[in-house]
Amino acid sequence: MTERVEIRSASAAYRAPCGACAECEVRTMAVCAALNDDEVGALERIMTARRLEANEMLVEEGAAKTSVFTLTSGMLRLSVALPDGRRQITGFLMPGDYLGLADDDIYSASAEAVEPSALCAFPVRQMEALTERFPELQDRLHRFTRAALRQARENQLILGRLAPVEKLASFLVLLSARAVEHRLPASPIALPMTRGDIADYLGLTIETVSRSFTKLRNRGLIAMPSPQSIEIPDAMALAAVAGLPGYGA
Numbered sequence: 001m002t003e004r005v006e007i008r009s010a011s012a013a014y015r016a017p018c019g020a021c022a023e024c025e026v027r028t029m030a031v032c033a034a035l036n037d038d039e040v041g042a043l044e045r046i047m048t049a050r051r052l053e054a055n056e057m058l059v060e061e062g063a064a065k066t067s068v069f070t071l072t073s074g075m076l077r078l079s080v081a082l083p084d085g086r087r088q089i090t091g092f093l094m095p096g097d098y099l100g101l102a103d104d105d106i107y108s109a110s111a112e113a114v115e116p117s118a119l120c121a122f123p124v125r126q127m128e129a130l131t132e133r134f135p136e137l138q139d140r141l142h143r144f145t146r147a148a149l150r151q152a153r154e155n156q157l158i159l160g161r162l163a164p165v166e167k168l169a170s171f172l173v174l175l176s177a178r179a180v181e182h183r184l185p186a187s188p189i190a191l192p193m194t195r196g197d198i199a200d201y202l203g204l205t206i207e208t209v210s211r212s213f214t215k216l217r218n219r220g221l222i223a224m225p226s227p228q229s230i231e232i233p234d235a236m237a238l239a240a241v242a243g244l245p246g247y248g249a
Contacts, residue, residue: 029096029182030070030120034140042133046126052113059099061110067121068100074117075192078109079200089201091151092175092193094182100124101145115192151178159203161243167202168212169242172222176232177247187232188225195227216241 027033032043050069052058058069061080076093090109093099099119102108131138154174161167176186184190191198199209216222221238223231232238239247 026096034136048121050119050121052117056113058111059107070120072118075114076111098144164208164212173239173242173247188229
């Protein structure tokens with residue numbers, strides 16, 4: 001039995017590259033950007049494509065971590081369960097982002113699709129072997145880790161705001177900045193997540209989030225062509241409300 005498992009694992013490790021990276025829209029933003037065209041085949045050999053429908057669970061908090069992921073399209077929400085049964089959304093992943101940076105043997109948060117999403121999945125052990133083989137890959141993962149720590153600090157900054165309008169303004173300003181980092185327009189910004197998702201991220205009620213959107217719109221700081229699209233006509237003014245003047249420059 002053990003011999004058959006080893007043979008199957010070895011066969012999987014040496015399967016032919018799928019060629020998906022060459023046409024991937026996030027190739028230059030994702031972890032695979034660390035590898036040149038001749039090297040990326042090693043990553044493709046261990047990659048499995050995954051597709052999720054909206055609200056479909058990818059990984060569950062506390063489950064054994066067997067795979068790491070690169071999001072290639074769509075959006076994921078990360079959440080943890082609070083002791084009273086509520087959820088706290090800790091972040092949203094955009095195309096090019098990497099899930100599985102922590103060294104823990106379990107997933108520290110649940111990950112679900114906000115909208116139909118596509119991912120590349122990599123077995124943990126084989127990915128670790130590749131980082132030893134390609135130091136540039138490890139360096140890029142370290143960069144991703146530093147970015148994740150920065151976003152965690154930003155999350156704390158948002159939650160530390162006293163006024164709901166300040167929290168929402170901070171969320172929109174930082175989401176716009178992340179969009180630019182992912183080579184998307186600063187405005188309009190897409191909001192595929194629900195108002196309930198935003199409420200669980202900001203620590204507010206849905207009603208308070210809705211009122212805060214209305215206040216920002218009435219002050220001319222945002223426009224709302226649709227619930228899933230927010231225009232920011234004056235980024236500096238919105239950043240000032242958020243207390244993040246540097247982000248609106």
